[in-house]
Amino acid sequence: MIDVIDMKLIAEKSSLLSASDLVACNLVRGMDFGDVWHCHPACEITLVRRGGSERWVxxxxxxxxxxxxxxxxxxxxxxxxxTPLPNQRPKPVEAIVTHFMPHLLGEEWRTLAVMEPLRRLFERARRGLRIGGRTRDHAEAILLKMVRAQGLRRLILLLELLDLLSRSKQLTAISSEGFLLKPRTSSSDRIGAVCVYIEQNLTSTIRVTDLARMVGLSESAFSRLFKRCTNSTVPQYINRLRIAHACRLLAETDLTIAEIIRQCGYQSPAHFQRQFQKIHRRPPQTYRRALRE
Structure with a gap:
């Protein structure tokens, strides 16, 4: 069963796994990946072996x-x-695609200290992680074994892969922090509450003075705490969220650029255009066109 959101994003409700599988690992071959702009409740690890033009995450x-x-x-x-180049035929694709549910190991494991690296890996994966270097090479070798394995052996290989990824320093985030569908957990409950407030009031004017007063801190103390917890200043954080929200509206709605600017809380169209170009290296009109080609 699927839901269509604004006729763009396909939200898959049914599991991608069969009733007897804990881990699905399939070899995809053909003239396309069989994808549309979609999301699903499973975690996914995809290795592209050949073909393909773009990845949108x-x-x-x-x-x-x-x-x-x-x-x-x-x-x-x-x-x-x-997508083929003009006047050229598409080239065949080949990929190994693995799916598993985030609660594969149950719920209690997240509270165990020994599992902290894995918990952090799953948290980071909410933005998508690009895997590089020697980690990528080792992971590819494991995936090639997984696609041929079945049952318990496949599960053991997945755990080996997750252990490798949880210890690696060669993973980089793909999507911006602001694109997360849920507020990120914070090392500070007060800053977490502020982040939720910001996300719920993006279309309004948000002042650092008001946020500091909300959590009972001076403006300077609040700014230092916020920077420590989010690795960004308040204006930088708000801007990332607004631009990420703009990206969703560009992708999933037919709103005009002017309407999107208003819904994202920008007072100046020129400022919005500059910020969007700075983050995505292209104007919003080109960004939308590229997604829909």
Whole structure:
């Protein structure tokens, strides 16, 4: 069963796994990946072995190359494309696609100290993770074994892969932090509450003074705490959220650019255009056109 959101994003409700499978690992071959702009409740690890033109994850559209390997958390919108160059035929694609549910190991494991690296990996995967370097090479070798394995052996290989990824320093986030469908957990309850407030009031004017007063801190103390917890200033954080929200509206609605600017809380169209270009290296009109080609 699927839901269509604004006739763009396809939200898959049914599991991608059969009733007897804990881990699905399939070899995809053909003239396309069989994808549309969609999300689902399962985690996904995809290795592109050949073919493909772009990978769209969250608010980030990037070119595909053989060997591309990513780990996507649940409910993260994504799409793999195989768009041919003008006057050329599409080339065949080949990929290994693995799906498993985030509660594969139950719920209690998240509270165990020994599982902290894995918990952090799953948290980071909510933005999508690009896997590179020697980690990518080792992960590819495991995936090649997984696609041939069945049952318990496949599960053991997945755990080996997750252990490898949880210890690696060669993973980079794909989508912007602002694209997360849920507020990120914060090391500070007060800053977490502020982040929720910001996300719920993006269309309004948000002042640092008001946020500091909300949590009972001076403006300078609040700004230092916010920077420590989010790795950004308040204006930078708000701007990332607004641009990420704009990306969703560009992708999933037919609103005009002017309407999107208003819905994202920008007072100046020129400022919005500059900020969008700075983050995505293209104007919003080109961004929308690229997604829909």
């Amino acid at each position: 969250g608010d980030t559209l990037e070119p595909l190359a053989p060997g591309d390997l990513v780990f996507l958390g649940p409910e993260l919108p994504h799409d793999y494309r195989n």
